[in-house]
Amino acid sequence: METKTELASTINVSPLTCIDLANSDVHQSGVSLKQACMDCGFFYVINHGISEELKDEVFEQSRKFFALPLEDKMKVLRNETHRGYSPALEQNQIHGDHNKESFFMGTEGTGEEPHGDNKFYRPNTWPDSDALPGWRETMEKYHQEALRVCKAIARIMALALDMDESYFGTSEMVGNPIAYMRLLHYEGMSDPSRGIYGCGSHTDHGMMTLLATDSVMGLQICKDKDVKLQKWEYVRSVKGAYIVNLGDVMERWSNGLFKSTLHRVLGNGQDRYSIPFFVSPSHDCVVECLPTCQSKNNPSKYPAIRCSTYLTQRYKESHVSLSTK
Template structure:
């Protein structure tokens, strides 16, 4: 593991959390299931290695992401996110922890890329579906092709992880492969850039405020700069935060709120946040949710007479739309500038 970066004006983290590591290339599926189950019960975060995306290609994706964020703001605003959550999100666009981020949002900028659905496709009317927003090819040649390829490959990794999760919940391995689930998913990739601001929790200043993810699972690829923190027990007072060590070539995977609902809180989504320490940081989050029509209701293996369902059934589309609306700035604010 890399050494923690030293910053004179940043308190050095006291705790680093080393996560369970799931090797997707191992033939020992039971070992993977056991490691994953332990991780999901312990902290809801784990590493995935040997996932099939080459290190060279990962580095190319990060290089292309950096090229976009280095463009002038006027150029980036030409691809400002639309109502379908495609395109550029400026610094402070997102507010993940309003109780603590009293005056400002997250000190990060991002770029959303979803499942590409042509405008004339009937599916394009659904939230989170439709054509993506792309920078002009003349400005970033080959950028779109690189991002589309990564989106496709990351979905393959997510499906492989979902099969292990299904086994860990005593379901058939292909439970999440059904058409209404990951057969036609809402899979959203988000390039992220933290420009080097120093976070100060005492003033409510964060790279990303404390939150749990909304969907099924999230795959996170990071550079070697520390920043991600997790809180294993969200109900503890005071909350204890631990850094997650970057692991070269691995995805950090975490469970979302939707899986917590599905599993009747057997597997929990975990609070996490990003603290800036004065260094630039890049990461790529890949959020995986089932299809719009999927009804998220307590899994048959996760309920009993003693443990009845804790949540009412809800359609994926309705749940996600509300969560995005709650955390993003109204697009009208950008018309004023």
Template sequence: MVAPVPDEATPAEVYVTALNCISISDPDIQKSISLLKQACLDSGFFYVIDHGISQEFMNEVFFQSRMFFALPLDKKMELFRNEKLRGYTPTLDQTLDPENQVQGDLKEGYYIGVEVPEDDPDAKKPFYGPNQWPSEDILPGWRQVMEQYHKEALRVSREIAKIIALTLDLDARFFDKPEMLGEPLATLKLLHYEGKISDPARGIYGCGAHSDFGLINLLATDDVAGLQICKDKDAQPRIWEDVAPMKGGFIVNIGDLLERLTNDVFRSTLHRVVLDGRERYSIPFFVAPKPECVVECLPSCASEKNPPKYPPITCAAYMNQRYIDTHLGPTSYHTQEMRE
């Protein structure tokens, strides 16, 4: 084992960080609270196990993800993400660290949000609307698998949020309120990293360094490593540590909006993906409050000596700006594609 690796270095091995592991079904809730609080104060990342989603079903979700990404590019581009950010995102479409990347992320993805019929009044709101789905003729049963996984991942997210609430001395049901996770923005994203090699020294990454936008993120991965975290985003140079995959478990991290709610008591953590030339599949699930929710410092996280660091902001305003900052428009994508 070697020391953590600075930002500009690219050795064959880096330090594999140790993360706390929290069992959702552990009857000792105080143990879970202690482990989760320590994780949120230390790195903002932790493992979650015993979550109630069977390995058989997880295998099916990954199988169906591979089936989609194996389609010809023209078929996938027929489902190019719409203005509600639903559908396919091609390789290089997203640039999460524009200051350090010379090109977009070496990954393709597929966004699936909460299904809202087009004739529903809520469909006019930011981030709400119908999903785009591959044809049943092409991928039979695909939609049903993804909708079931979306439902299960949201259930697990709410269970984790209960423990987070308790770590903040809040009522366990604090995040169950409609404006929080009762009626959340919940986005499933399938990701496929092609078999290319990252080169941080040249600004080439599988996924550029970023913190996640919302409250919490659940990440399921295959057994190919690549995720790295930087526990101190203000450090110069940044120090990166590997996070090992965990079969049957989730890698969970907190996002920017939870950082704002807690007035930096819990910090969202920079992370990136550095590829070693192997294909890699992962499935993150992002959870954020309702678009109308005003995110502001919790009273318990502010004091006279530690006043609120962030002004109140609606979830929609914050999320929309982050998406604009990190995604190409359709015209820009096609222009870039022609230059390749």
């Protein structure tokens, strides 16, 4: 029987490009990022400015929430705008997800802004502060920090697409984004031969995802989602780095040049925690092929579509309600 060390040496691990956000040569970073996004749409970022102390605290608070009795977690059950707790097996029939529970929170509007009452900016649902003191404050601080990092990546992304560095920074883009944060807890064993996964294969809907993980292996990517015999590779967690992947909105913007890569999570019997942070442009943003990604000989492959319309369609495909009520 293989030991864990031996097993780790035999599994297929994907080498990913590492982007240094402190690199003074942003154009060099843009070149590196462009290649990574064309290859597989997954990469690492370092020197992002999020302290290990804050990251550790978010993971600790996440563990505390998932350790609560089920009846306490059910008090903040996910509402019609997709905020709150989702118990294990909720998506079993859709994605083959098993033994995965989660908690969703997102950008909140004030009600005074033009988008304030939009379904993508509704108030969050929070656990009882007496049971989890400081929990909300920690999550809100981390949400702000994660969004700051995504905006920094978006500047390099614009250069990678031969656009002005500030292109994605407008209020119609990530200056006023839809940004969801999801706490995830996996447990149990996966068996792909029986359709049992921690999280079944999927692509993300939005622009990009900033992913924090613990040290437990589980994330896999498939660089070519269209081949019949799919090849899956693990992505390692690297201390001090975040994993970033592109979503379908970025693939549409780039006319298919950049990849929204198929990925999944396999459970290995250990508890595993991760925190993906999903960023999409403003709900009013019209997502259409960028001028630098099309030509007479390479016309746009995708019709223009309003971001909120596209995301709502994709959520419906995933059987996730985003009610306007």
